[in-house]
């Protein structure tokens with residue numbers, strides 16, 4: 391970290407000069423996370439911070455869908471992302487055309503879309519949600535059928551938490567199949583027979599390329615070696631992995647849990663920089679490392695690129711105005727909750 395001190399001071403000076411706000415997601419690498427952002431947090435917290443700022447420039451140290459959400463909330467501000475390569479496998483898993491096709495297949499069914507999607511997908515949705523409020527958003531809609539896009543594991547975890555049935559849509563060569571599938575991929579309902587799916591949470595096939603890597607075996611092996619370990623999982627992990635954990639929640643909820651409990655050691659089933667960041671803030675906490683599971687997209691955001699983002703005011707995020715207004719409705723409905 392000392393070797394980076396000059397760079398960090400340069401970023402801080404540029405931030406003052408440009409009157410910018412720097413937001414940093416909990417998955418930023420330790421030197422950046424610890425010394426650079428004005429605000430750190432999960433997707434929900436950072437959306438709120440983005441909505442509340444009066445600074446003319448926002449630098450988003452996170453991935454593209456997060457920076458886009460900041461732009462949706464702040465159309466008159468300059469929103470910058472330090473790298474154009476910071477995507478997300480969930481955001482790539484669904485298009486606006488897919489959402490229109492789902493609405494045509496299931497007219498009248500509310501569509502809740504995870505924040506890990508691009509603005510055009512949000513614009514086609516009724517509600518946005520994050521891992522920090524997905525259960526609350528679905529619950530607030532009552533007990534009727536809900537389409538939940540695009541993370542299949544988050545959809546399953548939310549459905550389970552709320553005691554709801556989970557079914558999945560499938561895209562085939564000719565478009566969306568009228569058949570709905572269960573978690574094992576077996577045919578379970580038909581959209582033409584409403585009684586076969588009424589009241590279910592209906593999901594899509596997206597997955598986080600980081601959280602899908604964790605397995606039940608990983609957890610059991612660690613527990614066999616360290617029976618006193620406290621295991622925390624992000625709800626983007628497969629449901630059977632979440633079952634093995636002691637706690638599941640958003641990145642912020644996991645940090646709060648570790649900070650407020652006294653386990654002899656912790657294992658985080660999430661992007662591995664977050665464990666490093668907790669260790670840096672709390673050297674007294676023992677964090678086990680299972681992984682080198684680094685999100686390749688979050689990994690694109692470096693101190694050098696954050697400095698250049700401020701220095702050259704790059705890379706600016708743009709969202710078409712009509713699309714932005716429609717996406718804003720879904721995001722504001724979430725923030726109102």
Ligand code: 13P
Nearest residue numbers: 432433434520521640641
């Ligand atoms: P959080 O909203 O929990 O920070 O999650 C964002 C994310 O991308 C997790 O992979």
Ligand code: SF4
Nearest residue numbers: 478479598599600685
């Ligand atoms: Fe997307 Fe997964 Fe990376 Fe989060 S960790 S940004 S969900 S690929």
